[in-house]
Structure formats: C-alpha cells, structure tokens
Amino acid sequence: TLQIEKGVKKQKALALENLISNGIIQREETSMEEEVAGQRQGCFNLADILYFSKKGFEAIADDEVTRRFSSEELISWNLLSRTNVNFHHVSWQLTVVWITGILIRYCLLMPLRVKCWLSNQVQMTCAALGVRCLSGAVHFHNRENRPQKGGICVANHTSPLDVLILASDGCYSLVGQAHGGLLGLIQKSCMKTTQHVLFERSEMKDRHLVRKKIREHIADKTKLPILIFPEGTCINNTSVMMFKKGSFEVGGTIHPVAIKYDPRFGDAFWNSMKYSVMTYAFKLMTSWAIVCNVWYLPPMVKEEEEDAVHFANRVKAVIAAQGGMSVLPWDGGLKRKKVKESLKEEQQKKYCQIVIENGTVGNGNVH
Amino acid sequence: MDMLICVFCFVFFPPPVSHSQITRLYSRFTSLDKGENGTLSREDFQRIPELAINPLGDRIINAFFPEGEDQVNFRGFMRTLAHFRPIEDNEKSKDQNGPEPLNSRSNKLHFAFRLYDLDKDDKISRDELLQVLRMMVGVNISDEQLGSIADRTIQEADQDGDSAISFAEFVKVLEKVDVEQKMSIRFLH
Numbered sequence: 064t065l066q067i068e069k070g071v072k073k074q075k076a077l078a079l080e081n082l083i084s085n086g087i088i089q090r091e092e093t094s095m096e097e098e099v100a101g102q103r104q105g106c107f108n109l110a111d112i113l114y115f116s117k118k119g120f121e122a123i124a125d126d127e128v129t130r131r132f133s134s135e136e137l138i139s140w141n142l143l144s145r146t147n148v149n150f151h152h153v154s155w156q157l158t159v160v161w162i163t164g165i166l167i168r169y170c171l172l173m174p175l176r177v178k179c180w181l182s183n184q185v186q187m188t189c190a191a192l193g194v195r196c197l198s199g200a201v202h203f204h205n206r207e208n209r210p211q212k213g214g215i216c217v218a219n220h221t222s223p224l225d226v227l228i229l230a231s232d233g234c235y236s237l238v239g240q241a242h243g244g245l246l247g248l249i250q251k252s253c254m255k256t257t258q259h260v261l262f263e264r265s266e267m268k269d270r271h272l273v274r275k276k277i278r279e280h281i282a283d284k285t286k287l288p289i290l291i292f293p294e295g296t297c298i299n300n301t302s303v304m305m306f307k308k309g310s311f312e313v314g315g316t317i318h319p320v321a322i323k324y325d326p327r328f329g330d331a332f333w334n335s336m337k338y339s340v341m342t343y344a345f346k347l348m349t350s351w352a353i354v355c356n357v358w359y360l361p362p363m364v365k366e367e368e369e370d371a372v373h374f375a376n377r378v379k380a381v382i383a384a385q386g387g388m389s390v391l392p393w394d395g396g397l398k399r400k401k402v403k404e405s406l407k408e409e410q411q412k413k414y415c416q417i418v419i420e421n422g423t424v425g426n427g428n429v430h
Numbered sequence: 431m432d433m434l435i436c437v438f439c440f441v442f443f444p445p446p447v448s449h450s451q452i453t454r455l456y457s458r459f460t461s462l463d464k465g466e467n468g469t470l471s472r473e474d475f476q477r478i479p480e481l482a483i484n485p486l487g488d489r490i491i492n493a494f495f496p497e498g499e500d501q502v503n504f505r506g507f508m509r510t511l512a513h514f515r516p517i518e519d520n521e522k523s524k525d526q527n528g529p530e531p532l533n534s535r536s537n538k539l540h541f542a543f544r545l546y547d548l549d550k551d552d553k554i555s556r557d558e559l560l561q562v563l564r565m566m567v568g569v570n571i572s573d574e575q576l577g578s579i580a581d582r583t584i585q586e587a588d589q590d591g592d593s594a595i596s597f598a599e600f601v602k603v604l605e606k607v608d609v610e611q612k613m614s615i616r617f618l619h
Contacts, residue, residue, distance in 0.1 A: 126481070
C-alpha cells in the first residue's frame with residue numbers, strides 16, 4: 064500500500080507540475096537506465112527501441128525547447144485575441160467584453176501612446192518616459208543591489224524592452240546584436256551619447272574579441288556597468304536557457320537581475336523571426352499594459368576552483384529562482400541553428416553503457 | 431484545408447479524441463510548419479532538438495512519410511501520432527465492427543516492428559537489425575561485438591529457423607513487455 068500511496072502522490076505532483084508548465088502531454092521523467100535496463104542485466108533487447116520511439120514521439124507532440132521560442136500560452140485568457148490559441152466560443156457576454164476591449168485598446172490606448180512615443184523617440188535618455196508610454200508598471204525590488212560602475216550586469220532576455228526598463232533605473236553600457244532598420248537608428252544614436260559595444264551575430268563567434276572589449280571596459284572603473292544578456296537571444300520569459308560562458312570568464316563582479324513580465328496584461332516577448340520591430344511595437348501599444356517585476360540580486364563573483372560554465376549555471380539558477388522561471392540547459396541559439404551532433408553521440412554512449420557491461424557483451428538474457 | 435478535413439471526419443466518424451486535443455495538436459503542427467504551406471517536411475521535424483539528439487530520430491521521422499513522399503499533411507501527422515494513444519481510450523468508442531484501431535496492442539507492436547523492418551518484407555533480417563543497433567550505439571562498439579549481439583538476438587527469437595525475425599516471433603519476444611506503458615502518450619486535458 065505504501066507503493067500505491069507513493070504512486071498516487073507522484074501522479075498528483077506530476078499533474079500539478081504539468082498544469083503549471085502548460086504542456087500538451089504528460090511527460091514522465093524516467094531515465095534511460097530505468098526504462099531500458101529494467102530488471103535484467105545489461106544486454107540488448109528488441110524492446111529497447113520502444114524507449115527511444117516513445118521519447119521521439121513525445122518530442123514531436125510537445126518539446127521543452129521550441130516551446131520557449133514562441134509566446135507563452137496562458138491558462139486563462141486575458142481578452143487579447145493574439146493569446147487565444149485554442150479558440151472556442153464560451154458565451155456571448157464574453158464576446159461583448161472582448162469587443163469592448165478591442166475598442167478601448169485600439170481607439171483609446173494606442174493613439175495616446177503613439178503621440179507620446181513619437182515626441183520622445185529621439186531622446187534615449189527619456190527611457191523612463193518610454194516605459195510609462197507603454198503603461199509600463201515596473202516594480203523594482205532590492206534597489207540597494209543595483210549594479211555599480213565597473214561591474215557586469217546580467218539578466219534574462221525577453222525583448223529589447225528589457226533594456227528600456229533597466230535603463231530607466233540606471234545607466235548602462237550595452238553589448239548587443241547590431242540591428243538594421245529603426246532599431247539600428249536608435250542604436251546608432253545611443254552610440255553617440257554613451258560607450259556601447261555592438262556586434263554582428265556572426266562576429267560573436269570571435270569570442271576573443273568580445274572578451275577583450277568587455278575586459279577593457281570593466282577595467283576602467285569610471286565606465287558604466289556593462290549590461291549583457293547571456294542567453295544571446297529573446298526567450299519567452301517562462302524559462303531561462305543556457306547562459307553563454309563568455310561574460311563569466313572575464314572576471315569582475317556579476318550583478319544578476321531577474322526580469323519577469325506579467326503575461327496577463329500583455330505579451331512582452333519579441334519573436335524576432337515572426338515580427339519586425341514595428342509590428343512588435345504596435346503589438347505592445349495595443350496590449351493592456353506592460354507590467355513587470357525587476358529584482359536586483361546580490362552581486363556574485365566566480366570562486367577560485369570554479370570554472371566559467373559552473374559559475375554561469377550558478378548565476379542562472381539564482382535568476383530563475385527569483386523570477387519563478389524554469390531552468391533549461393538548452394542553448395537559446397537553437398532558435399536559429401541546429402542542435403550539435405555531439406549531443407546525439409552522448410545519448411548513444413549512454414545507451415551503450417547500459418547495454419554493454421565492463422566491455423563484454425553480457426549474457427544472453429532476452430527476457 | 432486540413433482543418434476542414436478534420437471537421438468533416440469528426441462529424442461523420444466521431445473519434446474518441448477530444449476536440450481540444452485535436453486543436454492543440456493542430457497548433458503544434460502549424461508551429462512546426464515553418465514554410466506555412468500546410469505540410470511538414472523532414473527538416474521541420476529535425477528542427478526539434480530533443481528529436482534531433484534521439485539516436486532513432488531519423489527512423490521515427492521516416493514513419494511519418496509514406497513511401498516516396500517528402501511532405502506530410504495534418505491527417506497523416508495525426509494518423510502516425512495515433513499509434514501512441516493509450517489503449518484504454520478504445521473502451522470509450524466500443525466500435526466492435528470497425529477496423530482495429532491504430533493504437534491497439536497489435537498495431538503498436540506492428541509499428542515498432544516496422545521501425546526495424548526497413549524494406550517492409552515482414553521480416554527483420556540480420557542487416558536490418560545491425561542497422562538499428564548501429565544507430566543506437568553510435569561508434570562506441572566494434573562491428574564484431576555488434577555482429578555477435580545481433581546474432582544472439584536472432585538466435586533467441588527465431589523459431590522457424592530462417593535466420594530472421596518475423597512479426598509473430600517479434601510479438602512472442604515482447605509478450606511480457608508492458609506495451610501499453612512503453613508506447614503510449616497521455617494528453618493533458
């Protein structure tokens with residue numbers, strides 16, 4: 064009966080977790096060892112493919128990674144049709160409310176915001192005004208931990224809005240992807256006022272160059288703290304993906320910042336592959352509001368025996384814990400490029416270790 | 431267009447799958463369909479990282495594409511996924527006279543059998559077994575060792591002495607395996 068109780072508890076916990084994570088299917092996190100080895104000694108069995116085929120089909124129905132590169136699905140609808148993925152008619156009263164919402168957002172909120180936005184467009188120092196124009200209700204927590212000069216500020220990345228929000232509460236130098244178009248113009252105008260470091264995504268491969276520039280910047284204690292988003296791309300704010308180790312190798316104090324948007328009021332995630340900046344800005348201005356919480360976390364330094372990857376994961380865990388997001392080891396770069404072949408080889412190696420014992424072929428137990 | 435086919439099917443052949451499950455799978459299908467042409471290609475599947483690192487990833491992807499075709503529409507997508515529906519769902523439909531549902535124990539095993547049997551001759555030959563083994567272990571085992579594993583497996587399963595594993599022999603080997611648990615994916619409602 065103890066086992067049955069444990070089983071029931073596990074099912075309940077799993078159901079709750081799945082509800083929170085908004086998945087489509089129920090995933091049991093069993094390891095390869097449990098599923099393949101079972102009760103027999105290590106050796107190949109015709110049934111072993113069942114494990115891999117089930118895992119494959121689970122990934123096809125719903126996977127942890129590609130889910131993060133599109134907007135979060137909400138458990139209950141916030142009256143924005145763009146977040147209504149599974150449309151089904153509930154009642155005519157709701158439809159009336161929704162139509163009223165549209166009228167308010169498109170005919171009242173947006174024109175006011177456009178007027179505001181145009182007049183402040185050129186002045187980047189009016190970042191605070193910009194946030195207010197989008198009806199940004201930003202709550203800053205633990206302001207005493209705000210990044211100091213000569214430090215590196217790292218945060219989870221959801222949209223260019225993150226920069227606006229952080230810049231409204233402090234001055235930073237930025238490291239980021241050089242954009243074309245409207246955003247590029249804004250970036251160029253920023254360059255004139257403050258020291259920023261801009262890269263092409265292809266140039267980011269030249270890690271030495273990046274590191275050198277960052278190192279030079281933080282060595283000068285009079286320079287503004289440098290703001291870096293180690294995920295390297297926009298993620299949809301439900302999880303924190305792999306932190307690239309570059310910024311954690313240069314030494315210096317890391318000031319972690321957690322940024323969490325409230326999805327009920329508007330979707331702040333910029334899906335740069337789907338929407339241009341203008342479309343994104345329009346979406347923002349026709350949402351209810353941008354509500355977000357910013358937590359400044361206590362500064363962290365790399366310990367002596369620690370390597371950069373371990374340190375990066377430590378910082379990532381702290382940010383995720385504060386923001387209430389899950390931690391994923393996957394690289395945000397998978398949004399654009401294919402997964403590394405070496406990860407597949409790891410899976411194959413793991414299977415071998417189960418099937419082959421001590422380098423010998425194992426005895427012939429099929430059952 | 432595919433949605434219309436689905437609606438048509440639901441009205442005239444009501445399946446024991448809920449409306450919301452179909453809708454969710456359809457939005458999953460469209461999110462995978464980067465070309466936005468209503469079909470999925472092999473590249474669309476390979477873009478899923480957890481599938482790309484699966485040693486049997488390519489075989490699983492192949493299962494979606496009928497002979498000689500490079501695109502799969504939503505109906506084909508659902509048909510293949512249907513193999514992994516839990517067996518208990520069939521009790522709800524109670525259709526005794528209809529064809530055997532895709533997710534019966536027998537059809538699930540047949541699906542697994544076809545992952546091995548590439549040339550579809552209803553036998554798993556030594557070569558076909560070796561191919562799958564090689565996919566699963568990568569470069570970590572020598573040809574000889576792999577050969578002896580394959581030989582031993584065939585030896586134990588083969589009952590009619592043709593040095594290959596037929597479907598009936600395959601079923602016999604897996605008779606004690608809980609196929610329901612190992613080949614089912616449950617939906618959250």
